[in-house]
Amino acid sequence: MTDILRVAVIGAGRMGADHIKRLSTRIHGAEVAAVVDVDLARAQAAIAGIDGAVALASADDALNNGDVNAVLIATPGFLHEEILYKALEKDFPILCEKPLTPDAESAWKVVQAETATGHKRIQVGFMRRFDAEYAALGSVIRDRELGELLMLHHQHRNPDTPQGFTNEMLINDSVVHEFDAIRFFTGEEITSVQVRLGKATRNAPNGQHDPQHVLIETESGVLADVEIYVNAKFGYEVATQASFEDGIVSIGGDGGPYVRSAGRWGGKVTPGFEERFGAAYDVEVQAWVDAARRGEIGGPTAWDGYATAACCEAGVEAQKSGEKVAVQLNTKPELYK
Amino acid sequence: MTDILRVAVIGAGRMGADHIKRLSTRIHGAEVAAVVDVDLARAQAAIAGIDGAVALASADDALNNGDVNAVLIATPGFLHEEILYKALEKDFPILCEKPLTPDAESAWKVVQAETATGHKRIQVGFMRRFDAEYAALGSVIRDRELGELLMLHHQHRNPDTPQGFTNEMLINDSVVHEFDAIRFFTGEEITSVQVRLGKATRNAPNGQHDPQHVLIETESGVLADVEIYVNAKFGYEVATQASFEDGIVSIGGDGGPYVRSAGRWGGKVTPGFEERFGAAYDVEVQAWVDAARRGEIGGPTAWDGYATAACCEAGVEAQKSGEKVAVQLNTKPELYK
Amino acid sequence: MTDILRVAVIGAGRMGADHIKRLSTRIHGAEVAAVVDVDLARAQAAIAGIDGAVALASADDALNNGDVNAVLIATPGFLHEEILYKALEKDFPILCEKPLTPDAESAWKVVQAETATGHKRIQVGFMRRFDAEYAALGSVIRDRELGELLMLHHQHRNPDTPQGFTNEMLINDSVVHEFDAIRFFTGEEITSVQVRLGKATRNAPNGQHDPQHVLIETESGVLADVEIYVNAKFGYEVATQASFEDGIVSIGGDGGPYVRSAGRWGGKVTPGFEERFGAAYDVEVQAWVDAARRGEIGGPTAWDGYATAACCEAGVEAQKSGEKVAVQLNTKPELYK
Amino acid sequence: MTDILRVAVIGAGRMGADHIKRLSTRIHGAEVAAVVDVDLARAQAAIAGIDGAVALASADDALNNGDVNAVLIATPGFLHEEILYKALEKDFPILCEKPLTPDAESAWKVVQAETATGHKRIQVGFMRRFDAEYAALGSVIRDRELGELLMLHHQHRNPDTPQGFTNEMLINDSVVHEFDAIRFFTGEEITSVQVRLGKATRNAPNGQHDPQHVLIETESGVLADVEIYVNAKFGYEVATQASFEDGIVSIGGDGGPYVRSAGRWGGKVTPGFEERFGAAYDVEVQAWVDAARRGEIGGPTAWDGYATAACCEAGVEAQKSGEKVAVQLNTKPELYK
Structure with missing residues (x-):
């Protein structure tokens, strides 16, 4: 076991701030060494109360700071590529929030750069794989507890979207999680994507068609579908129902205290x-x-970052054409097998 | 199979009206022949649209009406005894709403009168025995599917009570259902009753202590308890949790459409x-x-009507004394074994 | 209110026998007057214990029997058309099990024949409309309690199929219920059907591809989908999840006694x-x-029988082609508006 | 914020080993400095893979080890008192697993010893207060979201008990958690305890009466009861249902993946x-x-440790007498108000 991780967190926005709090109050074996944000005041606010952390305005300064030995990238996706190359050069362990990069071509370059180093340094932030219920469903599938997996039905519902959330972001920022989840559950690559646009909610912003129904196939023919509904108002819900040869498994149900009052039973979403x-x-x-x-x-x-980027590109094309679009992938390097 | 039942319904209040509607629109093999109410106008309103039914002001007239061959008694309990004797004399099949009579002494006289006829004519309206979930729990117990039954926890909650609902009625009209249910589930007589009065809701009317906690034992030592809470406001709930040697069974859970909206999941009580x-x-x-x-x-x-009347008497005494009160029963006549 | 219905039940198979028991023990205002089956012994067995009912080998004899004034048709679908014409001629009230007839063309002829009589005599056996939860969801939709309906996700799962159950029957006998349910929920006609075939269960009989994923659109653009899975082994399940502008409603959840035993919580499917x-x-x-x-x-x-027949024809075509197939309907006669 | 906590864990049994793993892999800001066990081999096994930790056979050695600045006591309860005095002398922060000490008299001495130091150093291991659902129910009560709390129904069920688990341990080791939970929920002291012994499971070891029904009252008259059932076989369950003036709240329900297979719906206990x-x-x-x-x-x-010890003493007495037993407490020192 090496020394404690001294982490440079790049980006002090919502996700970055969350990770800073996590690293400095709940994670064992790591500390925040530096916080980088182009808005230096935001970086400074983020390190308040954290002994031994510095606020910086450039990623370069953080990577070259002698006190840093690991990097967590939480900037907007279009900034990831450059930081990734620099951190690979330093041979630092890297946790990169999704997306790896915004498109399949640049993601493939990152894969090649890492492959050239001969070892894996980049972990991509598909955190659903670490959810207890996702993990439990994953092992039901892998262990064939209920025979072969046949279908996956996903519901991905958010209460609302930030301003400027486009149809493309609905695939790239939201359905991307299901692309990874389907790959994680099945252990297979996705081979095609189709998108159905039907009746839209009055609650969607101009120019955004919400909800959408995304149809997905994997190498062995598992059929998946996703209701992506990002202005669903009632709350947040991410759920999956899996149909097997010998049974059905659902995850993502509601929980918490169960209340009966004022004529209703239930709880908080x-x-x-x-x-x-x-x-x-x-x-x-x-x-x-x-x-x-x-x-x-x-x-x-x-590689997971690259493969999901390719799915997203197919998804956005399918959204525009209404047709089924094949997902094309380069050959998987030995490093990831 | 004899002819269709031509039923005289005695009492056209809430329960009577319910039974009239039931007999005239959903029950096969029976029809309403007569409706009796001291308030003749209420009886007349109750037979509107029912071909061949007459409205009468006296039970005697109904029992002597040549068209009647069965009786359903839905008057207040203190009027049951006299009508029961007359209907037994006619040898009519009788469905008598609970309570059989208001006290154990008079109920015992009815038992003796029926015993004297040599056959069973009186069915008492403990309808919970006909609920699908009660029946299912009953058979888990009888078949020892999960070993011996050890404890029964009951929740009996009403949204509110009619004016003038007293502490005694809380036992006689409400907990009486659990007395019968416990006897039905265990197939045993109840041997003692204790009542705990604690903190009371502000929503109870003057002079009524609500909720109360009733502790019950059966012949073999099964421990039961009842939360009786008749001004619970949120809605109506009758539920039971049974602890067995090899598991736990709960009935009376919530159901119906499952809704997620406005930050909450759940349904209607x-x-x-x-x-x-x-x-x-x-x-x-x-x-x-x-x-x-x-x-x-x-x-x-x-006999079931009599035995529960004895439990109610013990319950009311226990409510006043705070002590455990034994339930005393006469010897069960052969007819009911 | 006319006299009691004296019903001729045509067909004494599984569904017929069920209806005979229902009419003779639980339904108010109707009795079984005649049971018809080509297998006369089966008809005779079906009337055992039913006073005043006759067993017959031909529908004609039943319709011409002076004691009969209503018809319930429970034969295989291909026999419906001829009996329907004869019963319409007699002007009898008709309850016809689904399908009305096996194809859209013959169903349209029945619609025209009924239209010619000037009044509605035929009720088609889509019984899901009478399920309490279907009714509840239907009124949430019609009353716009949660805004506009946007999507409907259906699960239709059976434990297994009778021998000889083909891909076509999977649409005509199973998905037909969802075609009617979607029309009932939305109050709209279905405009297109697409079918996805993916990975199949080892438990399906030869020549049957199971499960399948059926994609449906309505006039206003509501997107529906159906997982039809008829060898699902675990039990029977019919459930729907509806996505609205202001919430989500699910029906068809599991219920009954809740058991904890042997390391598991839950109940019986x-x-x-x-x-x-x-x-x-x-x-x-x-x-x-x-x-x-x-x-x-x-x-x-x-008309409902005809419209679902047209959906089924499109569904079977879609199953073969893999493409989206439009549903074509004749103009709706005034009688049904 | 002072330096990282260098913790001496006293006791390397089941609970101690759990805490050692927790401190060395998941807790931020603390490390295991020493593990003490009379069985030195067990202490040595417990520090395997933990850099900088020493295994010791005596608590004294650990407290005097210069590298230690905090103590977590996880020995059997009868050993707590002596270690507590020594740790108080060192002025170390102390996390003491429950019970504080095995009886009210010795617990009161510890309270006095801590009071004499003028500040609070001892935290007692009633971990249920840190459960998310306990915390949620606690705030519903404190904020009077549903009016006044009236009753608390507790189920405390274990699959089985270690050899030698006596009736007294059933109160002292198991119901002690509910004593603390009731005090936590209500913010009041417990005033009396009664215990009902009924029918016992065949699965209890000789000399142990299981299950038992414990009846509890608080200062303001809240009525609580506990089904304590420690050989319940089906699994582990700790649940509470709270009755308020304006509703009912239940915590401790089942969760996890929801499976339908082999005729059953549900999940794992x-x-x-x-x-x-x-x-x-x-x-x-x-x-x-x-x-x-x-x-x-x-x-x-x-103080919480002392007050629950007094409840346990009353509980054991009530278990033997069958009568309601009052709980007697010394005056609460200012330090704990």
Whole structure:
């Protein structure tokens, strides 16, 4: 086991701030050494109360700071590529929030760059794999407890979207999680994507068609579908129902205290992804820290980042054409097999 | 199979009106021949649209009406005794709403009167025995599917009480259902009752202590308890949790459409006993009609009416003393064994 | 209100026998007058214990029997058309099990024949409309309680199929229920059908591809999909999840006693359609009887039978082609508007 | 914020080993400095793979080891008192597993010893207070969201008991958690305890009467009851149903993946306390570490340990007499108000 991880967190926005809090109060074996944000005041606010952390305005300064030995990238996706190359050069363990990069071509370059180093350094932030229920469903599938998996039905519902959330982002930022989940559950690549646009909610912003129904196939013929509905108002819900030869498994049901009052029974819907997946983020980051201290990675690889980027490109094309679009992938390097 | 039952319904209040509707629109093999109410206008309103039914002001007139061959008694309990004797004299099949009579002494006289006739004519309206979930739990117990039954926890909650609902009525009109249910589930007599009065709701009317916690024992030592809470406001709930040697069974859970909206998941609580036990009433009355046409009864007996009356007397005494009170019963006549 | 319905039940197979028991023990206002089956012994067995019923080998004899004034058709679908014409000629109230007839062309002829009589006499046996949860979801949709309906996800799972159950029957006998349900929920016609075939279960018989994923659109653009899975082994399940502008509603969840034993919590899955929809059949037949006695029908019309037949034809074509197939309908006669 | 906590864990049994793993892999801001066990080999096994930790055979050696600045006591309860005095002398932050000490008299001495130091150093291991659902129910009560709390129904069920588990341990080791929970929920002291012994399971070891029904009252008259059932076989369950003036709240329901297979719906029961309360233990220990680094305690006090010891003594007496037994407490020192 190497020394404690001294992490440079690049990006102090919503996700970055979350990770900073996580690393500095709940994660064992890691500390925040530096926080980088182009808005230096935001970086400074983020390190308040954290002994031994510095606020910086450039990623270069952080990577070259002698106190730093690991990187967590939480900037907008279009900034990832450049930082990834620099961190690979330093041979630092890297946790990169999804997407790896915004398109399949650049993601493939990152895969090649990492492959050239001869070992895996990049873990991509598909945190759902670390959710207890995802993990449980994953092992039912892998162990063939209920025979072969045949179909996967996904519901991905958010209460609303930030301003400027486009149809493309609905695939690239939201359905991307299901692309990874389907790959994780089946252990197969996705071969095609189709998108159905039907009746739209009055609650969607101008120019956004919401909800949409995404139809997905894998190598062995597993049929998956996703209701992606990002202005669903009632709350946050991420659920999956899997049909097997010998049974049905559902995850993502509601929980918490059960109340009967004023003529109704039930409880509170999870309000957002932090509440739904907060524990999964903790497990993800702890897995990364533990693996990094052993010189390994502890989760999804750069190849996973690349393959989902290719799915997203097919998804956006399918959204426009209404037709089924094939997903094309380069040959998988030995490093990821 | 004898002819169709031509039923005289005695009492056209809430329960009577319910039974009139049931007999005239959903029950096979029976029809309403007469409706009796001291308020003749109420009887007349109750027969509107029912071909061949007459409205009468006296039970005697109904029993002596040549068209009547069966009686359903739905008057207040203190009027039951006299009508029961007259109907036994006519040898009519009788469905008598609970309580059989208001006290153990008079109930015992009815038991003796029926015993003297040599056959069972009286069915008492403990309709919970006909509820699908009660029946299912009953057979788990009888078949020892999960070993011996050890404890029964009951929740009996009503949204509110009619004016003038006293502490005694809380035992006699409400907990009486659990006394019968416990006897039905265990097939044993109840041997003692204790009542705990604790903190009371602000929503109870003056002079009524609500909720109360009733502790019950049976012959073999099964421990039961009842939360009786009759101003619970949120809705109607009747539920039981049974602890066995090899597992736990709960009945009376919530159901219906499952809604996620406005930050909450769940559904609608049953508003009252009609919605919760409507189907059980139909099954009960159909069972009575079918048995009556064969010359039998199809449910709880006069003995059941008597034994629960004895439990209620002990319950009211326990409510006043705070002590455990033994339940005393006469010897069971052969007719009911 | 006319006299009691004296019903000729045509066909004494599984469904017929069920209806005979229903009419003779639970339905108010109707009796079984005649049972017809080409296998006369089966008809005779079916009337055992039913006073005043005759067993016959031909539908003609039943329709011309002076004691009969209503018809319930429960033969295989290909025999419906001829009996329907004869019963229409007699002007009898008709409850015809689904399908109305096996194809859209013959169904359209029946619609025209009924239209020519100037009044509605035929009720078609889509019993799901009478299920309490279907009714509840239907009124949430119609009353726009949660805004506009946007998507419908259906699961239709059976434990297994009778021998000889083909891909075509999977649409015509199974998905036909969802075609009617979607029309009932939305109050709109279905405009297109697409079918996805993916990985198949080892438990399907030779020549049958199971499960399948059926994609449906309605006039206003509501997107529906159906997982039809008829060898699902675990039990029987019919469920729907509806996505609205302001919330999500699910029906068809599991219920009954809740058991914790041997390391598991839960309950028993409904084993078949009789248990799942038994109450709905009772409500359906009572609604038909009550309406028939007033000279009306009390449920889905011959037009509903015709329109679903057209959906089935499109579905079977879509199953073969893999493409989206449009549903073509004749103009709706005034009688059904 | 002071330096990282260097914790001496006293006792390397089941609970101790659990805490050692927790401190060395998941808790931020603390490390295991020493593990003490009379069985030195067990202590040595427990520190395998933990850099900088020593195994010792005596608590004295650990407390005097210069590298130690905090103590977590996980020995059997009868050994707590002596270690507590020594740790108080060192002025170390202390997390003491429950019970504080085995009886009210010795617990009161510990309270006095801590009071004499003038500040709180001892946190007692009632981890249920850190469970998310307990916390949620606690705030519903405190905020009077549903009016006044009236009753609390507790189910405390274990699959089985270790050899030698006596009737007294059933109160002292099991119901002690409900004593603390009731005090936590109501913010009141418990005033009386009564115990009902009924029918016993065949699965209990000789000399142990299982299950038992414990009846509890608080200062304001809240009525609580506990089904304590420690050989319940089906699995582990800790649940509470709270009745309020304006509604009912239940916690401790089942969760996890929802499976339909082989004729059943449902999921897996939690097998034991580690799975049910693992997250609560993490939160508890993190709260202790965070507070200790600020010179405070982060949970239940020595007074809580003393008051529950007094409840346990009353409970054991009530178990023997069958009567209601009053709970007697000394005056609460200012330090704990």
